[in-house]
Amino acid sequence: GDSVTQMEGPVTLSEEAFLTINCTYTATGYPSLFWYVQYPGEGLQLLLKATKADDKGSNKGFEATYRKETTSFHLEKGSVQVSDSAVYFCALGGNTGFQKLVFGTGTRLLVSP
Amino acid sequence: NAGVTQTPKFQVLKTGQSMTLQCAQDMNHNSMYWYRQDPGMGLRLIYYSASEGTTDKGEVPNGYNVSRLNKREFSLRLESAAPSQTSVYFCASSGLHSQETQYFGPGTRLLVL
Numbered sequence: 733g734d735s736v737t738q739m740e741g742p743v744t745l746s747e748e749a750f751l752t753i754n755c756t757y758t759a760t761g762y763p764s765l766f767w768y769v770q771y772p773g774e775g776l777q778l779l780l781k782a783t784k785a786d787d788k789g790s791n792k793g794f795e796a797t798y799r800k801e802t803t804s805f806h807l808e809k810g811s812v813q814v815s816d817s818a819v820y821f822c823a824l825g826g827n828t829g830f831q832k833l834v835f836g837t838g839t840r841l842l843v844s845p
Numbered sequence: 846n847a848g849v850t851q852t853p854k855f856q857v858l859k860t861g862q863s864m865t866l867q868c869a870q871d872m873n874h875n876s877m878y879w880y881r882q883d884p885g886m887g888l889r890l891i892y893y894s895a896s897e898g899t900t901d902k903g904e905v906p907n908g909y910n911v912s913r914l915n916k917r918e919f920s921l922r923l924e925s926a927a928p929s930q931t932s933v934y935f936c937a938s939s940g941l942h943s944q945e946t947q948y949f950g951p952g953t954r955l956l957v958l
Binding site for chain 1: 849878885886887888890893903935937944946947948949950951952
C-alpha cells in the first residue's frame, strides 16, 4: 500500500540555519503531496502542497518540490526562526476522486536563538 | 468562520466508562475524519466519512464507533474506555476531492485511568 517515510527527529538548529527535512513516498499512480505543520498544543495545518510532478509548493519561506524520479518531497527553508519550532508531517493523497491521506510519523524541529 | 471545532478539550475517564467526542465544521465540507495521535506514531486514522450518510473504518477502528449526524457534525464514541485509548484525538474535514486540504480541529486530550 501507499506509505510515507520521514527522517527521524528531533532536528535541532540554530536560528538562521538552513533546514531540510527529508520525505520519500511509495504510491501507485500520481499522488498529491502535502506538508502539514503542528505547533505546540494545536491541530495540524497545511503548510504547502504539490499536485503533480515537478510542481513546487511554497509558503512562509518553506519550499518542497515534487520529484517523481526519486519519489521525494523534501521540505526546505533557507533561514529558520525560533517560531518555526514545531512538528512537520509529510502526507500523500490521491489525484482523482476521494482518497484518504497517508501521513508520515512527523519530524520535530527545535530552533534555538 | 470557526472552521473545525471539537468538544471537549480535555477529558479524564475511568476504565469502562463511555463518552462521545463531538466535532463540527462550518466550511460545507463533504468529508470528515477522526484521527488519534500518540507519541512516535504520528497520526492514525480511526474512522472517516467520505460524504454525508457514509462512514468507513480507518487504520485503528477497534473500540470506537462514529456517527455522521449531518453534513456539519461527526461524532466519535468510546463505548467502554480502556487505558490504551489514552491519546489526543483530532477531527478534520475536507472537500471531496483528494487533492483538497484537510482542516484540523484543535484536538481533544483524553486520559483513561
